[in-house]
Amino acid sequence: MINRDIVIIGGGPAGLAAAISCYENGNKDIIILERDNSLGGILNQCIHNGFGLHTFKEELTGPEYAARYISQVHALGIDYRLNTMVIDINKDKVISSINETDGLMQIQAKAVILTMGCRERSRGALNIPGYRPAGIFSAGTAQRYVNIEGYMPGRQIVILGSGDIGLIMARRLTLEGALVKMVCEIMPYSGGLKRNIVQCLDDYNIPLRLNHTVTKIYGKERVTGVMVSEVDENRQPILGTEEYVECDTLLLSVGLIPENELSRKALVKINAKTQGPEVDECLSTSIPGIFAAGNVLHVHDLVDYVSMEAALAGKNAVKYVNGLFKPGFSIIIEAKNGVRYTVPGTINPNNAEDITVVRFRTGDVYRDAYLSVYLDDERVTHLKKRILTPGEMEQIIIPKKWFAERPNLQKITIMVEKE
Amino acid sequence: MYDIVIIGAGVVGSSIARVLSKYDLKIAVMDKEADICEQTSKANSGIVHSGYDAHVGSMKAKMNLRGSKMMESLCKDLDIPYRRNGSLVLAFSKTDLPKLEALKDQGDANGVEGLQILSTEEVLLMEPNLSNEVTNALYAPTGGIVDPFKLTIAQAEVACQNGVEFKLKTKVIDVEKHDDYFIIFTDKGEFKTRILVNAAGVYADDVNNQLSAYKLKITPRKGEYCLFDKQVGNIVDKTIFQLPTALGKGVLVTPTPDGNLLVGPTANDIIDKDDISTTAEGLKSVIDRARKSVKQIPMGFVITAFAGLRATEQNGDFVIGEAIDVPNFFNAAGIESPGLTSAPAIGEYLGAMIANRLNAIEKSDYIKTRTDTVRFESLSLADKANLIKENPEYGKIICRCELVTLAQIKDAIHRPLGAKTIDGIKRRTRAGAGRCQGGFCSPRVIEILAKELHLDPREVAKSDSNSVMLIEFDKDSL
Numbered sequence: 001m002i003n004r005d006i007v008i009i010g011g012g013p014a015g016l017a018a019a020i021s022c023y024e025n026g027n028k029d030i031i032i033l034e035r036d037n038s039l040g041g042i043l044n045q046c047i048h049n050g051f052g053l054h055t056f057k058e059e060l061t062g063p064e065y066a067a068r069y070i071s072q073v074h075a076l077g078i079d080y081r082l083n084t085m086v087i088d089i090n091k092d093k094v095i096s097s098i099n100e101t102d103g104l105m106q107i108q109a110k111a112v113i114l115t116m117g118c119r120e121r122s123r124g125a126l127n128i129p130g131y132r133p134a135g136i137f138s139a140g141t142a143q144r145y146v147n148i149e150g151y152m153p154g155r156q157i158v159i160l161g162s163g164d165i166g167l168i169m170a171r172r173l174t175l176e177g178a179l180v181k182m183v184c185e186i187m188p189y190s191g192g193l194k195r196n197i198v199q200c201l202d203d204y205n206i207p208l209r210l211n212h213t214v215t216k217i218y219g220k221e222r223v224t225g226v227m228v229s230e231v232d233e234n235r236q237p238i239l240g241t242e243e244y245v246e247c248d249t250l251l252l253s254v255g256l257i258p259e260n261e262l263s264r265k266a267l268v269k270i271n272a273k274t275q276g277p278e279v280d281e282c283l284s285t286s287i288p289g290i291f292a293a294g295n296v297l298h299v300h301d302l303v304d305y306v307s308m309e310a311a312l313a314g315k316n317a318v319k320y321v322n323g324l325f326k327p328g329f330s331i332i333i334e335a336k337n338g339v340r341y342t343v344p345g346t347i348n349p350n351n352a353e354d355i356t357v358v359r360f361r362t363g364d365v366y367r368d369a370y371l372s373v374y375l376d377d378e379r380v381t382h383l384k385k386r387i388l389t390p391g392e393m394e395q396i397i398i399p400k401k402w403f404a405e406r407p408n409l410q411k412i413t414i415m416v417e418k419e
Numbered sequence: 420m421y422d423i424v425i426i427g428a429g430v431v432g433s434s435i436a437r438v439l440s441k442y443d444l445k446i447a448v449m450d451k452e453a454d455i456c457e458q459t460s461k462a463n464s465g466i467v468h469s470g471y472d473a474h475v476g477s478m479k480a481k482m483n484l485r486g487s488k489m490m491e492s493l494c495k496d497l498d499i500p501y502r503r504n505g506s507l508v509l510a511f512s513k514t515d516l517p518k519l520e521a522l523k524d525q526g527d528a529n530g531v532e533g534l535q536i537l538s539t540e541e542v543l544l545m546e547p548n549l550s551n552e553v554t555n556a557l558y559a560p561t562g563g564i565v566d567p568f569k570l571t572i573a574q575a576e577v578a579c580q581n582g583v584e585f586k587l588k589t590k591v592i593d594v595e596k597h598d599d600y601f602i603i604f605t606d607k608g609e610f611k612t613r614i615l616v617n618a619a620g621v622y623a624d625d626v627n628n629q630l631s632a633y634k635l636k637i638t639p640r641k642g643e644y645c646l647f648d649k650q651v652g653n654i655v656d657k658t659i660f661q662l663p664t665a666l667g668k669g670v671l672v673t674p675t676p677d678g679n680l681l682v683g684p685t686a687n688d689i690i691d692k693d694d695i696s697t698t699a700e701g702l703k704s705v706i707d708r709a710r711k712s713v714k715q716i717p718m719g720f721v722i723t724a725f726a727g728l729r730a731t732e733q734n735g736d737f738v739i740g741e742a743i744d745v746p747n748f749f750n751a752a753g754i755e756s757p758g759l760t761s762a763p764a765i766g767e768y769l770g771a772m773i774a775n776r777l778n779a780i781e782k783s784d785y786i787k788t789r790t791d792t793v794r795f796e797s798l799s800l801a802d803k804a805n806l807i808k809e810n811p812e813y814g815k816i817i818c819r820c821e822l823v824t825l826a827q828i829k830d831a832i833h834r835p836l837g838a839k840t841i842d843g844i845k846r847r848t849r850a851g852a853g854r855c856q857g858g859f860c861s862p863r864v865i866e867i868l869a870k871e872l873h874l875d876p877r878e879v880a881k882s883d884s885n886s887v888m889l890i891e892f893d894k895d896s897l
Contacts, residue, residue: 101814133881153888
């Protein structure tokens with residue numbers, strides 16, 4: 001058994017930022033365990049630009065953004081293992097991992113930071129009827145084929161789901177020579193960023209079919225086409241609207257699922273809405289000393305926020321190892337009226353930073369609405385928003401001074417209001 | 420000239436081939452697909468039925484009982500997952516009780532051991548997640564679950580290691596009877612054989628009807644299924660049936676030997692023998708009907724859906740044995756449920772008959788066992804560590820959901836009748852069978868298949884040569 005102060009599981013953007021933050025906050029006894037053959041995670045295949053506007057005030061590609069953190073990890077001499085798969089964590093923070101050179105490696109950690117990221121929802125989760133031929137890919141898998149391996153998964157493409165990866169791949173595949181026939185979105189709005197709709201679809205004349213879905217897949221060996229249907233307000237296909245679209249490939253960009261199989265092994269409590277761990281203001285999970293950040297916690301829209309969140313988890317992991325956490329009453333944050341969830345879900349004022357950033361997404365599109373914060377029954381924030389959409393993460397700032405002014409505060413409520 | 424040609428490399432053809440491979444005979448198995456276990460055998464419930472369903476005195480009853488008895492020791496010989504988890508047939512009203520009792524009587528008459536009628540309390544104590552509507556259940560402690568891919572592949576491997584030739588991608592076009600031999604015309608040429616065995620699944624009537632005046636009619640009866648994540652695999656422990664209907668055993672809810680939850684199948688007679696597409700209505704009806712048995716079907720955890728075809732013969736029973744009017748032509752036709760359970764018994768029964776006909780002599784060097792690809796995920800930490808020490812490629816995870824290593828995938832490729840396709844790897848190792856359905860591992864599996872089989876990645880297919888995954892290089896179309 002090896003002993004380490006802090007073990008970081010996953011060397012993607014969250015893991016890298018968490019590690020650097022641990023180091024900068026004074027703890028150098030850390031190790032990153034990464035299952036892939038390089039650090040950087042999914043950023044390595046995101047060769048488009050648009051990363052880092054908030055963090056570096058410039059537009060970087062995914063690999064460039066990752067490289068800034070990776071070079072810092074190298075410069076600081078932070079320890080990491082590649083091709084290393086964590087197969088178990090228990091609640092006592094013993095981490096079991098395997099790789100080719102170390103074999104089975106068991107580490108007793110004082111603190112653990114979960115940064116495993118997420119995976120793509122597959123066809124099965126949608127139960128799209130039809131055959132099961134070759135030619136059905138999740139958008140991220142196709143991205144890997146095109147950007148890392150150098151192969152095209154098809155020539156004539158239909159994309160189901162307008163998540164960001166799907167939008168990015170519509171442009172990428174077009175640039176690489178494929179014909180992207182359409183992007184279908186079952187909802188009346190896109191699940192992706194507005195800028196991606198403009199830059200990846202509109203600029204290339206790729207139609208976005210809102211309120212449309214794929215209702216059958218054709219082709220016994222390779223996809224030969226899909227049936228596309230319009231859906232009603234209950235997302236049920238409308239009879240008579242079926243349109244057969246010939247294609248050899250169906251890409252799915254229908255949502256991301258935080259990868260919390262390991263968290264469950266450690267008995268970390270999982271939130272049903274985010275499918276990530278329930279965390280407090282320090283990003284501590286229900287198991288003391290186990291922290292979480294990035295897409296394993298909740299699916300982000302911008303990597304910049306992943307890095308910021310992970311830095312906070314790193315800082316708090318160091319605090320935890322140093323025994324600096326103070327017990328105290330936790331104020332509940334309630335998500336209401338269109339706010340689907342909040343991260344964090346509770347705040348203990350004794351451990352809160354000067355400001356606590358509460359991140360969340362709305363469950364629907366709201367125009368000219370207000371984001372409101374109530375401290376118990378008192379409305380303290382009322383922000384006019386031109387548009388709120390599920391594709392974009394929102395945030396609210398909670399200053400620490402609010403707690404000092406209200407020692408009996410029980411509950412913070414965040415909600416969308418019409419006026 | 421072959422002594423025996425078996426048409427069909429499903430679980431039945433493979434069982435027959437395994438049994439006959441212990442004799443000193445020249446045997447070939449032919450199949451139009453690129454791998455064994457590509458049709459009915461790959462898409463079924465994976466249940467070892469205890470044998471109360473089949474009518475007393477039927478071939479189904481006889482083979483089911485014998486197959487169920489053989490299964491445990493056979494699975495041990497084949498080194499494949501099998502679990503005797505028991506099964507329950509649920510009744511939802513007191514008026515159903517006589518039907519349950521009739522089923523029990525039939526089972527008792529068939530020789531099924533240990534059948535019991537349970538009260539509501541007894542059922543719910545056994546399976547707390549069942550619907551509160553349950554009034555009684557028939558409990559069959561001898562029911563079991565098996566991996567249908569492994570049961571087929573492992574038997575084919577045993578046959579192969581004992582000298583049986585497998586001619587895959589070989590489509591039988593016509594068969595001709597001559598005085599003391601048959602000619603089989605295929606898209607890969609003609610073959611002669613003294614004995615012809617028809618294990619052609621939904622196509623078995625076509626083969627039979629070319630030779631025999633006693634015509635068979637096989638209707639493909641489609642069954643659709645939903646498979647759930649392992650996280651919800653323990654919602655039930657036993658295999659949960661409802662009372663059977665005219666079309667079959669109805670929708671079941673069962674754990675699989677690998678720990679997933681399986682729900683299905685529907686039963687719809689169709690025309691197209693290749694139509695294994697799922698349908699919106701089918702999937703909906705599977706779930707609706709499963710909800711009758713189990714309180715909460717966790718829809719958020721569906722990882723895939725699939726459909727298979729039962730080879731339903733018009734007379735409703737298995738057709739097993741020598742055709743009355745065609746000596747040396749043996750049928751194993753109409754093998755619908757309980758076909759998987761029965762397959763080893765069908766192999767034993769027909770194998771003995773055929774060996775006897777040929778006065779076959781047993782080989783001295785017959786090897787009846789085989790070792791499965793290591794199931795890394797199920798090993799203890801210490802065993803995992805030792806294995807990596809022996810072969811570091813066990814330390815290289817390829818499929819993260821099912822914890823499948825490089826060493827396992829290479830073994831699956833290079834063993835007898837090794838995998839040549841992505842589906843072949845999946846069925847032998849479970850890489851790609853997990854919750855992400857190959858999202859992360861398929862690029863790596865393609866790379867490994869290409870490297871080990873000296874293929875261009877553009878030639879690597881999902882299941883056959885027309886199902887390639889990668890079409891061309893980036894920018895080739897520009």
